[in-house]
Amino acid sequence: MIVAEGLTKWYGPSVAVENLSFTVQPGRVTGFLGPNGAGKSTTMRMILGLDRPTGGHVTVGGVNFQESAAPLRTVGAVLDAKAVHPGRTAYKHLLALALSNGLPKRRVTEVLETVGLAQVAKDRIGGFSLGMSQRLAIAGALLGDPAVLMFDEPVNGLDPEGIRWIRGLMRGLAAEGRTVFVSSHLLAEMAETADHLIVIGKGRLIADTSVAEFTGRGTGGYTKVRSPEPDRLLALVTAAGGSGTPTPDGALAVTGLDCAALGDLAAEQSLRLHELTPVHASLEETFMELTSGDVSFRAGAAGGTPDTAPVNASVSVEGDRS
Secondary structure, eight states, rough: EOOOOOOEEEEETEEEEEEEEEOTTTTTEEEOOOOOOSSSSHHHHHTTSSSSSEEEEEEEOOOOOOOSSSHHHEEEEEEEEOOOOTTTTTTHHHHHHHTTTTTHHHHHHHHHHHOOOGTTTTTTTTGHHHHHHHHHHEEEEEEEEEEEEEETTTTTOOOOOHHHHHHEEEEEEETOOOOEEEEEOOHHHHHHHEEEEEEEETEEEEEEEEEEHHTTTTOOOOOEESOHHHHHHHHHHHTTTEEEEEOOOOEEEEESSHHHHHHHHHHHHHHHSSEEEOOOOEEEHHHHHTTGGGGGOOOOOSSSSSSSSSOOOGGGGOOOOO
């Protein structure tokens, strides 16, 4: 379990993370989301003791991670897949990590097989693609069989098979009761993988909730209704103050009336319904809506004209790649 309480990080007069509190529970995949410059990488670095908080504190398994006697047995982390010596082979890189952490040599072979790199174990890392480097970094994170896993953009460089593999791996780790904390910009992938979300913007907490509850906050949702009398259905919806738009599959996308109201309306008017399904906004739509005021960096409009005024550079110094 990861517990952050009042985490704050200032760089001189600029704030990167502000009074951030959350708990990452074991047994589920927790997605860590936020726009560029939101403070995600800084937060992960503070969890690992790589950056010292200006205020607040964070514990892993109830203790400060810096005080851990066996770091790789406590937390497995992937923050930068390319932060390795290019002249070493994959096996020698992992062996050095294992020996320096008191881990048996057999773990090196085991994790290489787990991530699919056994055939290139003797190849130098400098010749690895980004996807192969990502797999090697994940192997390093798994080396100590830790209870807590932290991944920053773990699918970068992976092909579709690799993305499916890492999704299954993270779910499997969570199913074993481990704490899995993953930061990613691929919202569609997070919608498929995460059980819970922690969303931040400009260093502050926006949401700490399940994926379903988060997407339910979006305004892009509707109720899908299907009836053998579509014209009558539309007339009743309109008369009741709702609005309906026909969908390509012959149903009606209704806004302004929820499932309960539509069900009651149909019953009162003896209207047969073949489908009544709530459809939430997608994770991407909800994320864009709820974080629109927390975007620190925006592209210029066509022709090079900025579409916003210059943003406050308060979080640009933190080097958040995520």
